Amino acid sequence: MKKVFAAVLIFTGLQAAAQTTPHENLVQYVKPIIGTQRMGHTYPGATVPFGMVQLSPETDTASYELNGHYNPDVYKYCAGYQYDDKTIVGFSHTHFSGTGHSDLGDFLIMPTVGPLKLNPGVADKPGSGYRSAFSHANEVSEANYYKVKLDASNIIAEMTTSTRVGFHQYTFPKSDQAHIILDLMAGIYNYPDKNVWTYVKILNDSTLVGYRQTNGWARTRTLYFAMAFNKKFNQYGFKKYDKREVYGGFWGKFNQSKNFPEIAGKQIRAYFDFKTDEGEKIKIKFALSPVSMDGALANMQAEVPGWDFDAVKSAGQQQWEKELEKITVTGSTEKKQDFYTAMYHTMINPTIYMDVDGQYKGLDQNVHKADGFTNYTTFSLWDTYRALHPLFNIIEPDRNVDMIQSMLKHFDQSPEHMLPVWSNSANENWCMSGYHSVSVLADAIVKGNAPFDANKALDAAVTTARHRSYEGIGEYMNNGYIPDEKTGISVSSTLEYAYDDWAIAQMAKKLNRMDIYDEFIKRSQNYKNVYDPASGFMRPRKADGTFRKKFDPLSTINEGFIEGNAWNYTLFAPQDPEGLIKLMGGNKRFVGYLDSLFTMNLPDKYFAETEDITRDGIIGNYVHGNEPSHHVAYLYNWTDKPWKTQERIRMILNRMYKPTPDGLGGNDDTGQMSAWYIFSTLGFYPVAPASPNYAIGSPAINSAVIRVGNGKTFNITVKNQAEKNVYIQKMTLNGKPLKGLSITHDEIMNGGDLVFYMGSKHK
Known part of the structure; x- marks a missing residue:
């Protein structure tokens, strides 16, 4: 205890x-x-x-x-x-x-x-x-x-x-x-x-x-x-x-x-x-x-x-x-300032929420005693499930477990019997879409960081995902998508629910609950139901099955999305990149779509639509300042041009982060922007939390040592590092060639040596 x-x-x-x-x-x-x-x-x-x-x-x-x-x-x-x-x-x-x-x-x-x-x-x-x-x-x-x-x-x-x-x-x-x-x-x-x-x-x-x-x-x-x-x-x-x-x-x-x-x-x-x-x-x-x-x-x-x-x-x-010692890196002073400030920003939230004797105020407004765990609050889960909690599973595994215990207590105290959505100070703020607590639970269980009742966690996730009265879940379950008439964010919620359902399926598979797996792996394909092949975009769909006629894929206002537009959200199926590429017409068209996202000239009128979409966090129409795009640059890894992932990642790192007061290209969102920076600087990223795999990017430091616990370290060495050398020529893991474009959680946590060999031309 x-x-x-x-x-x-x-x-x-x-x-x-x-x-x-x-x-x-x-x-x-x-x-x-x-x-x-x-x-x-x-x-x-x-x-x-x-x-x-x-x-x-x-x-x-x-x-x-x-x-x-x-x-x-x-x-x-x-x-x-x-x-x-x-x-x-x-x-x-x-x-x-x-x-x-x-x-x-x-x-x-x-x-x-x-x-x-x-x-x-x-x-x-x-x-x-x-x-x-x-x-x-x-x-x-x-x-x-x-x-x-x-x-x-x-x-x-x-x-x-x-x-x-x-x-x-x-x-x-x-x-x-x-x-x-x-x-x-x-x-x-x-x-x-x-x-x-x-x-x-x-x-x-x-x-x-x-x-x-x-x-x-x-x-x-x-x-x-x-x-x-x-x-x-x-x-x-x-x-x-x-x-x-x-x-x-x-x-x-x-x-x-x-x-x-x-x-x-x-x-x-x-x-x-x-x-x-x-x-x-x-x-x-x-x-x-x-x-x-x-x-x-x-x-x-x-x-x-x-x-x-x-x-x-x-x-x-x-x-x-x-x-900070949990990851040590080498590089210029400016790189270290960026890196360790990012580390700092990832370790501010969630925040401890209990007295020294373990007492805390619960969601039911009663006083509870944290028995065997530290109670936390400030869960901005729409943001942090993507990279912050996966980072914690590597460098803060015990804290992440306590955070999950806090989420499960929230579920127990919730009159709605739901896991937290965006919770703070014994309150549920009901902010943003999705039920992304399930991703945090699933990521920990799939990666073996689950010294808690994993089956109870799965039951809580399933209960949350079947909560028909919450934000269109009933219509989602009936139709396979949320109708446009139901909510102004019908498309983004459908896409986010589908990812969360996939995370539940991975948790169920790990726990050999195959009835749950079958139900939710099927639900995870619902993202396809809001894709309009005629326009080539995810698009609001009416209850009668037709797509909304008047539609602007560049707009963020009343087009079915939250903190993004159709151009960005059309790429949101991190659980199934292969299926998404096929849905959108195959490799060539998908690469062209990705290229256009980064290079198009977004008209000025779209920058004034909302208070949080400004030129600060945008490259072309890629919105790094809003989290639904955080996995997008890594999607080239599933095409025949994976070197473009390496090119884009280094460009984003250089343009969105710098050691100055204006050095963040968007809200840090309780550490998510900083967690993206840490993973991407190290050379890999969790495209789909609840998967044991991390997509390879392009490391931006000279070397790093990650202390993964039990006296083990995962060591990263970058040969021929330079601003122009953004392309990976080859990789070795523990002295052997690393095939493919991913590395597993176990390979990291077992300790070892990953070596990147970089060059100025792509292979």
């Missing part, structure tokens, strides 16, 4: 582990600032691997500004931070990494000096509130460490974390008017009535507890906190903003209370006053719990009992070092 206290920081053990590291420090290559500009939607703040706290600056968080106007640009601030912004509002404790949807941003803290201001103000007038200008020249972003100078106050803000505790360190100037503001109103995508209730209780002159209930993307979410200062505050107070006053614009007419024992309400900002000497450090420990205020206090005491900021920072960075 795993010990639920395993996350508690044991500094001496971590330090000893670091001293035996046989290679260079890898944390130095992590640049969390990558992806913070434009569409990456990552954040630059501090967190530990899979940590429950993500402590990061907000450059904008509120949907209501000083004048009460709604901020429509919420998509831009999914992570709360945009590199091009000039001001910081404060530092909050929860964030999604790389998502295309906004939420969280809980418990914002901001240090200030001078006359007290409890409103954030507006970006073009920082002095109108507690917001401060800042400069990237005075900003440091590392794994588990963030630092910035707040120009308005001359305060140096630093932060680090443990799994459940955010640790702030603010270096103040001399002041008789030093303040710490705790904004319980702030939040990412803070639309009207998101706050259901907030509560604060003062325990003594340096400690308080409380909670926040929200009705946001996660509809029923309660997060508890404990907040401790290293110095007694002189006094404290709050302002309470009710809805009528906000809508009426009566700013400044609120009742202000001081030295209160406790407060409660929907919209609250609190403050704590100090007198500071020049260079004095005010430190704050801020612990979270999904269960209770007592749980938050216990988490704080267990993980960060003292006030040594540098020790907590060091311990967290040593945790990162341990994770």
Whole structure:
């Protein structure tokens, strides 16, 4: 049984582990600032691997500004931070990494000096509130460490974390008017009535507890906190903003209370006053719990009992070092920065969601105890089933098992008896299409990483896939496709269900449940039912069997697809590339279709259709910024021109990833974009998770060592590596020629030596 206290920081053990590291420090290559500009939607703040706290600056968080106007640009601030912004509002404790949807941003803290201001103000007038200008020249972003100078106050803000505790360190100037503001109103995508209730209780002159209930993307979410200062505050107070006053614009007419024992309400900002000497450090420990205020206090005491900021920072960075060491690569500094930042981004989500004693809030809103596993949340499964969870089956197998256990508990607690679709914080968000949890379960079972009740997992997958009332599954089962009349994403859902059904079939075959296999392998061929041979595209099909007449295969709006168009989704049958090629007219036509996807000139009007389709993530009509295309470049491997896979992969790597703030060509989507980068840089990719095979691509590093457990390593060597040498001349595995264009999971996990010989001309 795993010990639920395993996350508690044991500094001496971590330090000893670091001293035996046989290679260079890898944390130095992590640049969390990558992806913070434009569409990456990552954040630059501090967190530990899979940590429950993500402590990061907000450059904008509120949907209501000083004048009460709604901020429509919420998509831009999914992570709360945009590199091009000039001001910081404060530092909050929860964030999604790389998502295309906004939420969280809980418990914002901001240090200030001078006359007290409890409103954030507006970006073009920082002095109108507690917001401060800042400069990237005075900003440091590392794994588990963030630092910035707040120009308005001359305060140096630093932060680090443990799994459940955010640790702030603010270096103040001399002041008789030093303040710490705790904004319980702030939040990412803070639309009207998101706050259901907030509560604060003062325990003594340096400690308080409380909670926040929200009705946001996660509809029923309660997060508890404990907040401790290293110095007694002189006094404290709050302002309470009710809805009528906000809508009426009566700013400044609120009742202000001081030295209160406790407060409660929907919209609250609190403050704590100090007198500071020049260079004095005010430190704050801020612990979270999904269960209770007592749980938050216990988490704080267990993980960060003292006030040594540098020790907590060091311990967290040593945790990162341990994770990053699972793959060591050689190459240029820029390649290492790209690679290890990608590793970092794959190990932020899913996030741990339980107290140190194992208690957590379940989907049924009851408190449960994780027995023998760590409970996780933040499952963006439409994205992460493709490469992130397959990566975990290689380098984080134990964590992936715990994530699956968490999914199975979700199923047990679900009134719908469904596995998670997009779940967060004891809520099902019902976002995107498919039932892709089944792929994660199947991939682990097929690859032998299943120390859990695999038959129970299969039963849960089958129950989910037969759930007739969910998103057209009933019509899908009756017709073999979802009719156009049923939903605006009928085609993409049909295609994704068909892949998921294939994954269930592979799981059933592994477990010798052949009745289930026969049912779902047949269902996996349903992708063919939405292919229109007359147009050559997957196309919306009516209930009467006819295809929709008016149809634009380049459009993403109301054409039957989600986050893609017909050109992209026509290639979505990763479970059956051979069948897809035959369906589309054979090798020659299929290659021509693939070539056109990468080389066509997409008209400008299509870039303005949706907020997340811009030129950032597009090559021709290939949309790397949206996940349904992530396997597409590898499909050449099933044609007579596999060298085009090698050519395309290297082109995508060079154009979509770079070690700069705008270095991600699309939302990182809780690590999927980064997982694609890791696999493709190493030279292989899981085109169809739940298959034991990985498709060969074109490695972009000089060498790599993957630590696959049990003391084994899988070593990759690339001969004649160069920017122009993108084509594989030959490959050997353990000294023998590697035939074909795939490698198996067992061949990787057994350890060994894979050697690529590269050249500038294709064979």
